[in-house]
Amino acid sequence: MFQVENLTKRYGEVTAVDNISFTIEPGEICGFLGPNGAGKTSTMRILTGFMPPTEGRVTVAGFDVFKNPMEVKRRVGYLPETTPIYTDMRVAEYLDFVAEVKGLRGNAKTRKVADIMEVTRITDRQRYLISSLSKGYRQRVGLAQALLNDPEALVLDEPSIGLDPEQIIEIRSIIKDLSGKRTVILSTHILPEAQSICSRMMIINRGKLVAADSTEGLTKKFATSGRINVKLLAPPDEAKSAIEAIDSVDVVSVENDETGVSVFSVAPKNKTGFRKALTRLAVKKDWELLELSEGAVTLEDIYIKLVTEEPTQTKFAENGE
Ligand SMILES: Nc1ncnc2c1ncn2[C@@H]1O[C@H](COP(=O)(O)OP(=O)(O)OP(=O)(O)O)[C@@H](O)[C@H]1O
Numbered sequence: 001m002f003q004v005e006n007l008t009k010r011y012g013e014v015t016a017v018d019n020i021s022f023t024i025e026p027g028e029i030c031g032f033l034g035p036n037g038a039g040k041t042s043t044m045r046i047l048t049g050f051m052p053p054t055e056g057r058v059t060v061a062g063f064d065v066f067k068n069p070m071e072v073k074r075r076v077g078y079l080p081e082t083t084p085i086y087t088d089m090r091v092a093e094y095l096d097f098v099a100e101v102k103g104l105r106g107n108a109k110t111r112k113v114a115d116i117m118e119v120t121r122i123t124d125r126q127r128y129l130i131s132s133l134s135k136g137y138r139q140r141v142g143l144a145q146a147l148l149n150d151p152e153a154l155v156l157d158e159p160s161i162g163l164d165p166e167q168i169i170e171i172r173s174i175i176k177d178l179s180g181k182r183t184v185i186l187s188t189h190i191l192p193e194a195q196s197i198c199s200r201m202m203i204i205n206r207g208k209l210v211a212a213d214s215t216e217g218l219t220k221k222f223a224t225s226g227r228i229n230v231k232l233l234a235p236p237d238e239a240k241s242a243i244e245a246i247d248s249v250d251v252v253s254v255e256n257d258e259t260g261v262s263v264f265s266v267a268p269k270n271k272t273g274f275r276k277a278l279t280r281l282a283v284k285k286d287w288e289l290l291e292l293s294e295g296a297v298t299l300e301d302i303y304i305k306l307v308t309e310e311p312t313q314t315k316f317a318e319n320g321e
């Protein structure tokens, strides 16, 4: 559905999107994850035909976004980051107006608007002025306008930003209902959201695509970089420096409880070597080793690792590692 080849977007001196390539198959639900300023919105604006790329080629259902933005807009529903909603209009009136702009007329238009209000669960708010709606309802109106022309694909820029937990659950369930045979791309800062909705994550950092895989795929790829949990009955400070001295290991976190047990979460470069050395250390010092276990790698660990590392160290996406 979406084919992106060597996409670059520059605003003057700023390179917002830096030579990104990927393909999104029809029916996929893809999450764009990345810190502020990563380039998610810029990428989405190009994918939806709202902004031309500086370099590279993007096609949507075979149409070039640069040469055929109208064909692209016909096939893609877009919920922008800031919804340009006419706040002095009533909900139904606004959707009727958008439907007209999108080429719908007469009964077909009336039916469509009623339908979409059902889908996005705003029928009971149709007579409200948009300015009087809560953020969550306004977001749903934004979603409704994106759906009016029955698009094959939906591009949603942070659909749940600023919503309360209840509204987040509601909008997620609407998006899930909508996905079905549609292709969906959504950007988010909420990792569990990406995990619960998306079949694939695209992690974007400083304009570069640093990973693209399912949660399982990412977890597998990063399993070797996971942590080890160590529980020791030992003087905490002494144990900490001794552990750090092994293979210059990175102690990620330490907790101590009143019983004198110290819990370390460490990220060694060589896990096997670390386990052996730690066992030897415990015997030598006569510290009781209560636990030595593999810590689970979470999407959060992976995300943090990818977006905090220097760009040169995140090359794995390109060299296939
Ligand atoms: N119209 C513009 N003019 C100049 N620079 C821009 C413009 N739009 C975005 N940028 C810059 O491009 C970079 C990427 O911005 P973009 O909005 O695409 O990031 P984002 O990933 O959507 O961030 P956020 O999570 O904060 O929404 C940023 O450095 C931003 O300052």
Ligand SMILES: [Mg+2]
Pocket: 040, 041, 042, 081, 157
């Ligand atoms: Mg953005």
